[in-house]
Amino acid sequence: xxxxDLAEAERTERRVDSKGWSSVRLLLKDDGMGxxxxxxxxxxxxxxxxxxxxxxxxxxCISGEGEIEDLATGERxxxxxxxxxxxxxxxRHILRARSELKLACVFNPPVTGREVHGPDGAYxxxxxxDLARSA
Amino acid sequence: xxxxDLAEAERTERRVDSKGWSSVRLLLKDDGMGxxxxxxxxxxxxxxxxxxxxxxxxxxCISGEGEIEDLATGERxxxxxxxxxxxxxxxRHILRARSELKLACVFNPPVTGREVHGPDGAYxxxxxxDLARSA
Numbered sequence: 001x002x003x004x005d006l007a008e009a010e011r012t013e014r015r016v017d018s019k020g021w022s023s024v025r026l027l028l029k030d031d032g033m034g035x036x037x038x039x040x041x042x043x044x045x046x047x048x049x050x051x052x053x054x055x056x057x058x059x060x061c062i063s064g065e066g067e068i069e070d071l072a073t074g075e076r077x078x079x080x081x082x083x084x085x086x087x088x089x090x091x092r093h094i095l096r097a098r099s100e101l102k103l104a105c106v107f108n109p110p111v112t113g114r115e116v117h118g119p120d121g122a123y124x125x126x127x128x129x130d131l132a133r134s135a
Numbered sequence: 136x137x138x139x140d141l142a143e144a145e146r147t148e149r150r151v152d153s154k155g156w157s158s159v160r161l162l163l164k165d166d167g168m169g170x171x172x173x174x175x176x177x178x179x180x181x182x183x184x185x186x187x188x189x190x191x192x193x194x195x196c197i198s199g200e201g202e203i204e205d206l207a208t209g210e211r212x213x214x215x216x217x218x219x220x221x222x223x224x225x226x227r228h229i230l231r232a233r234s235e236l237k238l239a240c241v242f243n244p245p246v247t248g249r250e251v252h253g254p255d256g257a258y259x260x261x262x263x264x265d266l267a268r269s270a
Contacts, residue, residue, distance in 0.1 A: 001205050001226045006217035026195070026219045033191045033221055034243040035170045056168045060161070060239055062197055070136050082141035084161045086168055091136045104195055104239045108169040 002031060006039055014113070020046030020097075029110035036110035042066065042101040051092040054125035056108045058086040064101035069094040137166060141174055149248070155181030164245035171245035177201065177236040186227040189260035191243045193221040199236035204229040 009015065010024045020043050027037040042048065042064070049071075066079040071092040077085060079101065087093065095101075115123040144150065145159045155178050162172040177183065177199070184206075201214040206227040212220060214236065222228065230236075250259060 001203075001207075001212075001228070002219075002221040002223055003203075003212045004219050006219070027193055027221055031221060032223055033193060033241075035193075035241055037193050037195065037219065037221075037241060039195070039217075058162055058168060058170075058172050060172065060174070062239075068136075068138075072136075075136075077136075077138045082174075084137075084139050084141070084172065086137040086162055086166060086172075088137055088167055093136070104197075106168075106170060106172060106241050 002027070020048055023105070025111060025113055027110070028113040030112070031110075034108070034110065036107045038105040038107070038111070040101075040103045040105050042095060042097040042103065044097055044100045046095075046097045048095045049093075050095060051090070052087060052107075052123060053090050054109075055111070055123060056086070056088060056090070058084060058106045060084040060104040062102040062104055064097060064099045066095065066097040066099070066101050069096070137162070155183055158240070160246060160248055162245070163248045165247070166245075169243070169245065171242045173240040173242070173246070175236075175238045175240050177230060177232040177238065179232055179235045181230075181232045183230045184228075185230060186225070187222060187242075188225050189244075190246070191221070191223060191225070193219060193241045195219040195239040197237040197239055199232060199234045201230065201232040201234070201236050204231070 004026050006024055009026055015024045023038045023040040025036060025038045027033055061079050061081050061083045063081055067076050068079060068085055069076045139161050141159055144161055150159045158173045158175040160171060160173045162168055196214050196216050196218045198216055202211050203214055203220055204211045
């Protein structure tokens with residue numbers, strides 16, 4: 001059993017900071033769960049174009065308000081507490097925060113913690129990962 | 136892209152109710168993410184012995200207070216907002232809620248939504264699932 005506390009983890013290298021957001025990785029690949037689990041904070045007024053080419057991601061809004069724009073369709077979905085979106089097609093999207101967003105994020109395959117964002121805004125593929133897609 | 140709202144999903148068969156808890160499955164196996172994602176409510180004063188023999192589960196506390204007892208070691212860990220536990224050894228445990236708990240839960244392999252709890256309190260294995268354990 002692994003037990004971790006966000007308040008402690010955010011004072012360690014589990015926390016990563018970038019422009020407009022920070023993320024605390026409570027579970028990473030090394031934990032062997034087959035997914036990673038992150039609590040991510042998006043700053044108010046941030047507008048983040050994102051494209052996870054090599055990962056599926058689900059995002060559940062714990063607090064805050066914003067919207068996600070699906071760049072394939074132009075559709076905009078409102079984000080508020082209780083709304084979840086899942087990028088099951090490696091969807092290109094823009095996330096906009098009207099107020100600070102607290103999000104619970106799951107990645108498959110799990111993030112290793114050693115990724116850096118490429119110039120395209122994506123995390124690179126983990127060469128060691130099996131992309132555990134369900135049929 | 137999949138977008139779902141807890142407030143709507145809990146009025147559908149995505150919500151399951153049992154003694155002392157209810158759970159709304161925002162992502163299930165059929166969504167093809169390789170994990171399932173549930174928002175689970177544990178009633179105040181509930182004491183739930185659990186043993187997921189065939190699934191890894193991570194649990195993040197959004198609100199409420201309680202404790203988890205690891206039945207292998209007897210250790211008790213306090214649950215409060217921001218605490219996450221991960222059952223990486225299919226750990227037998229008891230979850231106790233001092234107040235109502237709201238939990239964000241991830242299962243690997245994903246729950247199909249058709250499970251019923253066996254007499255041992257576990258979900259059965261999904262015969263079609265690949266247990267996507269990381270090395």
